[in-house]
Amino acid sequence: HEADAHRTDLMTITRHVLNEQTKYPESRGDFTILLNHIVLGCKFVCSSVSKAGLAKLLGLAGETNVQGEEQKKLDVLSNEVFVKALISSGQTCILVSEEDEEAIFVDQSKRGRYIVVFDPLDGSSNIDCGVSIGTIFGIYLVKDKDNPTIDDVLQPGKNLLAAGYCMYGSSCTLVLSTGSGVNGFTLDPSLGEFILTHPNIKIPKRGKIYSVNEGNAMNWDEPTTKFVENCKFPADGSPPRSLRYIGSMVADVHRTLLYGGIFLYPADKKSPNGKLRLPNVISDGAGWRSGFHGKQRALDLVPGKIHERSPVFLGSYDDVEEIKALYAAAN
Numbered sequence: 592h593e594a595d596a597h598r599t600d601l602m603t604i605t606r607h608v609l610n611e612q613t614k615y616p617e618s619r620g621d622f623t624i625l626l627n628h629i630v631l632g633c634k635f636v637c638s639s640v641s642k643a644g645l646a647k648l649l650g651l652a653g654e655t656n657v658q659g660e661e662q663k664k665l666d667v668l669s670n671e672v673f674v675k676a677l678i679s680s681g682q683t684c685i686l687v688s689e690e691d692e693e694a695i696f697v698d699q700s701k702r703g704r705y706i707v708v709f710d711p712l713d714g715s716s717n718i719d720c721g722v723s724i725g726t727i728f729g730i731y732l733v734k735d736k737d738n739p740t741i742d743d744v745l746q747p748g749k750n751l752l753a754a755g756y757c758m759y760g761s762s763c764t765l766v767l768s769t770g771s772g773v774n775g776f777t778l779d780p781s782l783g784e785f786i787l788t789h790p791n792i793k794i795p796k797r798g799k800i801y802s803v804n805e806g807n808a809m810n811w812d813e814p815t816t817k818f819v820e821n822c823k824f825p826a827d828g829s830p831p832r833s834l835r836y837i838g839s840m841v842a843d844v845h846r847t848l849l850y851g852g853i854f855l856y857p858a859d860k861k862s863p864n865g866k867l868r869l870p871n872v873i874s875d876g877a878g879w880r881s882g883f884h885g886k887q888r889a890l891d892l893v894p895g896k897i898h899e900r901s902p903v904f905l906g907s908y909d910d911v912e913e914i915k916a917l918y919a920a921a922n
């Protein structure tokens with residue numbers, strides 16, 4: 592029976608990546624190993640996030656436990672887990688985490704060819720109320736494995752080998768782009784495996800939702816103000832759009848990718864470079880046809896420093912074109 596065959600022929604993330612690998616005969620499987628370690632980190636964080644409320648109830652989080660050790664905050668713990676998982680993969684040479692001020696250069700004995708930029712737990716202000724949060728990651732190749740430098744990290748998003756995010760929401764979903772499409776995998780907790788549930792995701796060309804922190808409106812510039820005004824009072828007589836804003840980038844971006852629409856975190860008078868970090872913006876937007884930071888395509892931007900911030904507009908092609916035109920007219 593065809594439906595049964597589909598149910599039992601599971602495409603796990605490992606199987607998917609191995610299939611991709613066979614397209615490149617020269618491949619040595621290093622990337623598959625690296626990805627397995629990222630997946631392990633995501634599973635660990637998923638399990639910790641789902642217990643976070645419980646830990647609070649039992650008075651554990653942020654307090655001293657019976658052994659007299661202070662319980663680590665979830666974002667600190669997640670960072671440690673990812674750093675250890677990435678180093679122990681033997682495939683990384685530079686790690687840039689949002690949690691660490693400086694880049695980590697991996698010891699020569701454990702060094703590999705990949706650079707990983709990541710935010711282990713984004714949207715951490717949402718942890719205590721159980722709202723969706725996520726991990727964001729991007730993977731680059733180092734130029735010379737024996738001489739890695741910080742310049743290797745400061746590459747535009749178009750050089751990414753792969754990027755993605757894992758959302759810890761009502762289900763745990765990992766979305767991965769390896770340059771040949773964007774695929775979504777959902778964690779089956781009973782198997783402990785990510786299963787391909789959203790093959791070849793394509794964002795709708797135009798959406799009905801806009802997603803922005805409107806509480807910042809008094810500080811916005813003209814193009815953003817005009818765009819949002821047009822979402823609420825469309826000049827062409829079309830129905831107004833719905834507003835959805837979770838305040839967790841991964842969740843807002845994930846909904847935008849699946850349902851269409853636009854996610855905006857513009858620059859404003861208070862934050863002239865926006866709030867979100869460029870590596871996250873780039874990694875989240877990888878694989879999107881459009882994505883814009885106010886002046887140029889997000890994937891063309893070269894970060895000047897590792898924790899650079901950037902305004903961001905990500906979403907359906909037509910919607911991003913609309914705000915692009917407003918910025919072009921204003922400049």
Ligand code: FBP
Pocket residue numbers: 712713714715716804838839840841843866
């Ligand atoms: P943190 O680095 O403090 O976690 O902030 C990141 C973030 O939570 C994003 O996930 C989200 O898109 C954004 O901040 C929301 O910001 P704001 O509260 O200003 O709307």
